[in-house]
Amino acid sequence: MLNARLYMAQRLSAMIMIPLVFGHLAVMIYAIQGGLTTAEILGRTKGSVTWFLFYGTFVAAVSVHAAIGVRVIIHETFSLKGKWLEATTWLIGALLLIMGARAVLEVTFA
Amino acid sequence: MTEARANMMISVWRGMGSTGKFETFEVPAQDNQTVLDVVTWIQQAADPSLSYRYACRVGMCGSCAMMVNGQPRWTCRTHVKRVLRDNQIEIAPLRNLPVIKDLATDMDPFFDKWVKAGGVHRASRSRDMPIQEVKPDTAQRQAADNGIECINCAVCYAACDTVSSNRDYLGPAALQRAWTLFNDEKVVDKQAVLDAVSGSGGCHNCHTQGSCTKFCPNDLDPLGSIAGLKRETAKSFFRRGSKQC
Ligand code: SF4
Ligand code: SF4
Ligand code: FES
Numbered sequence: 001m002l003n004a005r006l007y008m009a010q011r012l013s014a015m016i017m018i019p020l021v022f023g024h025l026a027v028m029i030y031a032i033q034g035g036l037t038t039a040e041i042l043g044r045t046k047g048s049v050t051w052f053l054f055y056g057t058f059v060a061a062v063s064v065h066a067a068i069g070v071r072v073i074i075h076e077t078f079s080l081k082g083k084w085l086e087a088t089t090w091l092i093g094a095l096l097l098i099m100g101a102r103a104v105l106e107v108t109f110a
Numbered sequence: 111m112t113e114a115r116a117n118m119m120i121s122v123w124r125g126m127g128s129t130g131k132f133e134t135f136e137v138p139a140q141d142n143q144t145v146l147d148v149v150t151w152i153q154q155a156a157d158p159s160l161s162y163r164y165a166c167r168v169g170m171c172g173s174c175a176m177m178v179n180g181q182p183r184w185t186c187r188t189h190v191k192r193v194l195r196d197n198q199i200e201i202a203p204l205r206n207l208p209v210i211k212d213l214a215t216d217m218d219p220f221f222d223k224w225v226k227a228g229g230v231h232r233a234s235r236s237r238d239m240p241i242q243e244v245k246p247d248t249a250q251r252q253a254a255d256n257g258i259e260c261i262n263c264a265v266c267y268a269a270c271d272t273v274s275s276n277r278d279y280l281g282p283a284a285l286q287r288a289w290t291l292f293n294d295e296k297v298v299d300k301q302a303v304l305d306a307v308s309g310s311g312g313c314h315n316c317h318t319q320g321s322c323t324k325f326c327p328n329d330l331d332p333l334g335s336i337a338g339l340k341r342e343t344a345k346s347f348f349r350r351g352s353k354q355c
Contacts, residue, residue: 001276001278001310001311001315002310002312002314002315003308003309003310003312003314004308004312004314004343004344004347005347006314007314007340007343007344008344008347011344072315075275075276076272076275076276077275079275079277
């Protein structure tokens, strides 16, 4: 149940995620070693367009990537196809996007 | 000279369509014996109503494939010695295909997908034009040559878990055929080949685990062919995207 477009969307979203995951890990290690408190971290992320774009892009890529991945599992495990499969794919993508967007806004919105 | 040995216990799937059960036969062991010989012995000496399929008996026609101890194999080239466990063998119809009766499966879905994947020849020249010269040593020709020894036995199709769980998936053999066409310089419309394998049952559904390549009795590499198709469809995705901009 993957056509070429979905396949490319999944591969390209993975390529976007790779550097962002490493960036996230690097920042985490840096933050812990520097002994930053939650308040200090939030002080830097809140109101920052850079961090909004960084995590916003990550959340968007995750939503696309995971929705397509779960779509494959659902089709192969439960034989769901046609418009129900389409609807489920979009629903998973939308849920991830909403949950991720909430977190990103919470951390970056001043 | 073949010397008679102790009898082997052979479990054979009996039934029509989706119902059936294993039936055990005692078959005399010989020094030199293939799994197909065993099935033939049962049909000729024990139960003439046993249905199965074969033609060439030398690994060329691709019609004798069955599940032997749960693994897909060409039975005419599978020696009993290689598969006998505790003096027993279990023989069942090929996986992933509907059973007609006993060991004979309906191969239609397999061949229908072959056609769906664009596997039919589309001539690019008429009979009045000169025969196209094909150089055997180009990299592209060699890529095509790697796949053309396929005997359509459907062993890879039976080995593929994606075929089991995704009914529309074209499967390794049909996709490998598409890859040979893509690399065949006599085929002019390459994009048509790529389009035929880019739909919802196309090459992008392959999970790259390689059971097809592991089980192909002719040592072909459908997995590699599918990887090639994925690469070329990805390139064509960007080419098309850049044309639209
Ligand atoms: S590599 Fe692909 S085609 Fe081959 S068995 Fe696995 S899923 Fe099927
Ligand atoms: S690729 Fe190999 S296993 Fe698959 S049909 Fe052809 S010869 Fe048989
Ligand atoms: S009988 Fe022809 S390949 Fe086995």
